[in-house]
Amino acid sequence: MSKDHLKIxxxxxxxxxxxxxDVFGIALETPYDIIEIEKSECTKIVMLGRDSRxxxxxxxxxxxxxxxSIMKIPVxxxxxxxxxxxxxxxxxxxxxxxxxxxxxxxxxxxxxxxxLVRIAAQGEKATSGAAHADNVAPAIYGGxxxxxxxxIISLYPENIGIVAVHPEIIVRTRQxxxxxxxKLSLEDISFNTGNAASMVVGMMKxxxxxxxxxxxxxxxxxxxxxxxxxxxxxxxxxIQAGASGVTISGSGPTLIAxxxxxxxxxxxxxxxxxxxxxxxxSEAFITTIGKGISVIx
Amino acid sequence: MSKDHLKIxxxxxxxxxxxxxDVFGIALETPYDIIEIEKSECTKIVMLGRDSRxxxxxxxxxxxxxxxSIMKIPVxxxxxxxxxxxxxxxxxxxxxxxxxxxxxxxxxxxxxxxxLVRIAAQGEKATSGAAHADNVAPAIYGGxxxxxxxxIISLYPENIGIVAVHPEIIVRTRQxxxxxxxKLSLEDISFNTGNAASMVVGMMKxxxxxxxxxxxxxxxxxxxxxxxxxxxxxxxxxIQAGASGVTISGSGPTLIAxxxxxxxxxxxxxxxxxxxxxxxxSEAFITTIGKGISVIx
Numbered sequence: 001m002s003k004d005h006l007k008i009x010x011x012x013x014x015x016x017x018x019x020x021x022d023v024f025g026i027a028l029e030t031p032y033d034i035i036e037i038e039k040s041e042c043t044k045i046v047m048l049g050r051d052s053r054x055x056x057x058x059x060x061x062x063x064x065x066x067x068x069s070i071m072k073i074p075v076x077x078x079x080x081x082x083x084x085x086x087x088x089x090x091x092x093x094x095x096x097x098x099x100x101x102x103x104x105x106x107x108x109x110x111x112x113x114x115x116l117v118r119i120a121a122q123g124e125k126a127t128s129g130a131a132h133a134d135n136v137a138p139a140i141y142g143g144x145x146x147x148x149x150x151x152i153i154s155l156y157p158e159n160i161g162i163v164a165v166h167p168e169i170i171v172r173t174r175q176x177x178x179x180x181x182x183k184l185s186l187e188d189i190s191f192n193t194g195n196a197a198s199m200v201v202g203m204m205k206x207x208x209x210x211x212x213x214x215x216x217x218x219x220x221x222x223x224x225x226x227x228x229x230x231x232x233x234x235x236x237x238x239i240q241a242g243a244s245g246v247t248i249s250g251s252g253p254t255l256i257a258x259x260x261x262x263x264x265x266x267x268x269x270x271x272x273x274x275x276x277x278x279x280x281x282s283e284a285f286i287t288t289i290g291k292g293i294s295v296i297x
Numbered sequence: 298m299s300k301d302h303l304k305i306x307x308x309x310x311x312x313x314x315x316x317x318x319d320v321f322g323i324a325l326e327t328p329y330d331i332i333e334i335e336k337s338e339c340t341k342i343v344m345l346g347r348d349s350r351x352x353x354x355x356x357x358x359x360x361x362x363x364x365x366s367i368m369k370i371p372v373x374x375x376x377x378x379x380x381x382x383x384x385x386x387x388x389x390x391x392x393x394x395x396x397x398x399x400x401x402x403x404x405x406x407x408x409x410x411x412x413l414v415r416i417a418a419q420g421e422k423a424t425s426g427a428a429h430a431d432n433v434a435p436a437i438y439g440g441x442x443x444x445x446x447x448x449i450i451s452l453y454p455e456n457i458g459i460v461a462v463h464p465e466i467i468v469r470t471r472q473x474x475x476x477x478x479x480k481l482s483l484e485d486i487s488f489n490t491g492n493a494a495s496m497v498v499g500m501m502k503x504x505x506x507x508x509x510x511x512x513x514x515x516x517x518x519x520x521x522x523x524x525x526x527x528x529x530x531x532x533x534x535x536i537q538a539g540a541s542g543v544t545i546s547g548s549g550p551t552l553i554a555x556x557x558x559x560x561x562x563x564x565x566x567x568x569x570x571x572x573x574x575x576x577x578x579s580e581a582f583i584t585t586i587g588k589g590i591s592v593i594x
Binding site for chain 1: 319444481487496
């Protein structure tokens with residue numbers, strides 16, 4: 001028996017984690033969007049909350065509508081937005097993953113989580129041009145995910161403190177990708193591979209220090225950091241305040257720090273202050289690696 | 298009280314494992330060299346066993362002698378060789394790691410394992426031109442290692458079947474490195490990073506299938522495979538016989554297959570037969586991921 005409405009909570013996500021460019025992602029406990037879907041003759045979209053006026057409600061131009069169209073099921077979709085737009089925190093992945101998950105659940109379609117990731121990634125492709133699943137996969141699986149070809153591996157580290165600081169800077173994903181070099185040297189690749197491998201060990205052992213130390217990424221992070229005013233100072237201030245590592249969340253401009261749970265507040269304050277000293281306003285999310293989409297009604 | 302002689306067993310090692318170029322390495326249970334050291338006025342080297350006539354005994358030209366010289370301690374070194382020369386199984390790393398370990402032990406120098414890796418890697422650099430520690434580190438630590446900058450992470454998977462088939466083909470490490478491209482594309486890098494990350498999960502979970510599937514490496518393996526006559530056929534025959542993955546050991550020409558312990562014999566036969574059909578003689582080592590250097594007398 002399928003329901004006629006469903007309410008879910010969809011987490012923000014952070015892709016790359018430095019070393020795992022286009023491969024790693026984590027789900028954050030906060031912020032999150034609330035998405036409601038209801039049976040309907042045709043797909044309609046209602047946007048509420050943060051930045052909602054900046055997002056088109058035309059179903060053909062809205063990622064949530066595109067997902068309903070891919071799944072060939074019309075629904076009324078109400079999105080209570082909390083994840084800041086263009087922040088590097090998966091603000092388009094959340095509705096993509098959420099609507100795919102919710103339609104599958106409400107109509108008992110029986111798609112596996114892997115299939116839902118594929119559907120959601122198609123929606124991401126339609127809006128951003130790239131079908132990377134490193135945000136939609138952690139949104140659906142929760143925890144830390146390795147996205148590799150058609151395979152997704154998920155791990156569930158606990159008590160990993162995350163501080164995500166979102167500065168008021170505009171970084172477009174396309175631009176952040178366009179400035180990257182086309183190729184990297186074998187030496188830089190080995191460095192990044194070593195960090196990616198160490199990161200996985202850190203996630204499996206709940207080792208905050210190892211996770212943080214493994215966040216460094218040669219070339220890609222260095223180049224992208226130029227798009228974020230204050231990057232160097234904010235990173236340094238987070239490390240000085242106790243963070244074990246800092247990296248750009250996705251293509252930015254949000255920076256995430258990894259730390260002990262009890263050091264999050266102190267680190268958030270230090271990072272916001274460092275942005276402020278560069279005349280950049282910012283907001284901080286005090287969070288942790290969380291679970292994936294959950295049904296709340 | 299330091300002893301006046303010491304006898305150790307030093308394992309063969311396999312670097313790269315496909316996805317972890319210059320980063321991953323494993324210790325093999327077999328083959329292994331036996332190394333004896335004795336106090337002496339000046340460094341002398343005695344080579345016994347396999348290929349021993351091909352290795353110089355002049356201490357300044359022999360890697361074991363070079364290590365003694367780096368550590369500034371003269372010793373008489375007797376090496377009973379079993380690891381085939383220029384095979385991709387760490388035949389120079391074994392005496393480098395072994396002598397560093399043995400001198401440290403016999404003279405109670407108190408070097409950490411990380412320091413011993415650094416010393417042994419210096420010896421590798423003196424003879425091969427490159428200071429990669431992806432063979433000396435697994436020789437010293439045992440298990441599966443991630444070698445990253447000055448940090449070594451070791452994991453100890455159990456019951457991972459390894460078949461190492463060494464064909465009578467000459468591949469020089471320098472040549473195998475010289476043919477590599479200087480750079481890789483971001484897409485190929487993400488593929489390899491995904492495999493490297495998956496490999497680590499496989500090693501932590503003793504997941505033979507995941508380890509095998511994660512061995513694929515784009516570009517580097519494809520290019521190096523051209524130096525190994527029969528590569529494609531041998532790989533295919535191993536997979537057909539039940540191996541979950543096959544890759545080039547170090548810079549080759551040995552190929553290693555990962556499989557269940559009870560399928561090793563069958564896979565070894567299939568691989569040797571495939572080489573034989575290409576008129577290439579080969580020998581197989583039926584082994585597993587083993588421990589590092591051990592003192593036996």
